[in-house]
Amino acid sequence: MSIQARAGSMALMLLSLPLIPRPAQAVQVVPVPGQSRQWDVPPHVHFDELLHEVFWDITIIGVLMAMVAAYFLFAYRRRFPDEVGRLQKLSPQAALGWMIIPVALFMADDIYLFAKGWELHKQYREVPENAYEIRVTGAMWSWTYTYPNEVETYGELKVPAETPILLRMSSEDVVHSHFIQQYRVTEDLMPGRVTYMWFMPDKVGEYVVTCREYCGAGHSSMYGKVIVMAREEFDAWLESEAAAISASATVASAQQVVSPAADVSARDFGR
Amino acid sequence: MGQPKTWKEWVFTLDHKIIGIFYLAASLVSFLVAGTSAALMRIELGSLGPTLTEDAGVYNLWLTMHGAVMILGFQIPALLGFFANWVVPIMIGAKDMAFPRVNALSVWLLWSGILLALCNLIVPDSFNGMWTGYPPYSETDFAGNTALYSLIIIVLGISSVFGAVNLACTVMFMRARGIGWYQLNMTVWCVFTANIMQLIFVPVLAASVLLLSLDKYLGFGFYDPGQGGDVLLYQNLFWFYSHPAVYVVLLPFLGISFDIIATFARNHIFNYKVAVWATLAFIPVSSDVWVHHAFVAGLPNWLRTMQTFTTLMISLPFGLLMLSMVMTLYKGSIEYRTPMHWIVGMFFMLIIGATTGIPNALSAIDYGISDSYVIMSHFHYVMAISGAMAIFGGIYYYFPKLTGRMYSEAMGKISAWLFFIGMNVVMGPLYFIGIEGMPRRYYDYQMFPQFESMHALATVGVAITTIGVLIMLYSWLHGMFRGEKATANPWQSQSLEFTHTDVIPGPGNFPTPPVMPEGWSPYSYDKTGAKGGSEARR
């Protein structure tokens, strides 16, 4: 490289330095692609099918390998003290063959599994258009769920059955991870970024939610549940909660008028 | 014998073999500390609700110590410290490492790091942020002494980098006359490759943990989104080192296993050159797979897809190595001494570990099992258990060369199989409750009371393993003082550390500097026969 080219590339690198913090600063605006295709089964059912298939795949590989090894270990025991191994040196062609054929076999299995996995990955990451959106906030050590009408629940995620649920998630303090056992779905929450997950509650019932990223002394008590309700039941519950909130909000705003402290904070936030 | 006599000679020794023994001692101390914390955790989890402690913080301290000390204090020092130092120079016919003084510095830095790590048990604000130390948690006051964590990692990192430069130079420039690159033992190739990886990746780890302390104590904000930083920067940097770290452990223990298998099967390594290049292939392959530790961390979808694919590609070099290992048994003449028992156990554990890695490689499967006991069980099989079995097998293998005496075969074999059975009883049940949802790093599991019986079974497994380990330690102590006198080449190996040295190799390793004849190989059993043996034919 010439001295000019070197100086040029150094200058380019130096000039690009101020750009580095930019992507870090940006709060990730969650890309939620629209539904690209209709899936026959919800992701968690698809997950169980794929897991079953992968287990067959690895069991066959593992058992085959173990059986071959066990046979060799048994068949080639030393029979007399001076016996030596009789493994033949491979010819260059054979050596190449013993590389290319296994690599092709592994590659074929890898590509097969990758294709299967990609399909399910897309299903997990592409949210249906009609999804019902709930915000999730993680904090040490509790979950807060905020519904579209600003109703909040703590530790209990109530959702309507047979409606895809989209969770937009962030954390107030450290990294947490929202895992729903029944729906086979996990995604981290962290400050400064908004992450998402979706799931399809297909049956009415109660299911476990746990935190899946170590977050301190309360990590193992940071669990809750998903409560799947019939649609009408859910709507009625949400309405009654909203009504309770507006009733208490009326009381709160009545108090605000006489409180000078409230006046100050209102001015601050108004700027 | 050339052993140091005064304490000064011990402390200031530059002999790679004594330094190797210092590494071994450090790693065994670490193994006992980390193993004890594992046993405490298993007892705690054996039944629902508080058992040994009511304080989750105490449990988290055990957990942090277990992970950090097992990896950084036991496995890496045993493999890249003890085997790399004691065995590799002799295998290549060198009289010492390339830089003996740097070597002494590395081992004392390691001991400093381990003592600092033990301080974590004593200091009032002990660090409990796990060996991974994720921010923002590790930057909060809840996590304890982050500076201590950063310091330990950096001290151990400097020790590793010095050791890596030294070992790489030794292999490149110190080989005896007549030993070419394709005549090296698999142990040498694997340790060499692992050290090249250390040179590339350790500085990234050191930087990532340094930034943690700069953030926490000086308010820099590299990982603080409130100041324009990014939480995920740490996870990317940390795993960029810590996935390759798996191979820094895996490759050397595979190398030792190759050599033990070759010796006891009296065979050469099947498809040796391909195995060598498969080993080297781990350097590029391992550098672009780290995202599989963060499939659910909110990284872009395209990155998850891409690294699912690159992760699956690990199966290619790994599969070739496994194939070479199995085929080295083919038409062998296998003798079952204690080291071989450990390695056979290691091999079956490795099959379980390797195959259970495949589901985890798929981002889609990870959504359902991320951070559960599935991953915990998998990495114990593939790295912790297999690695420990190969290390212990390797210690038995070199026991006669270290002490000049033999251990008890019966005790050695019993300990191997108790360890094998015990660890399967621990990790097998836990894998299956992991699929059902058991999260890792939990002090208690009130939300999953149905898992209690499996947890109890796993705790029984730890008891079995502990008995195995105690028998192993006793067999070493017994052999060291009471064992039969060993011969220079008790296994009739063709490898240089057995054929050309005294019972205990003295200073300079070889009575006369070895010059290897044309076509020499550490695996040439078929040409020369076993030492003193005849050309046996079936």
Ligand SMILES: [Cu+2]
């Ligand atoms: Cu949490």
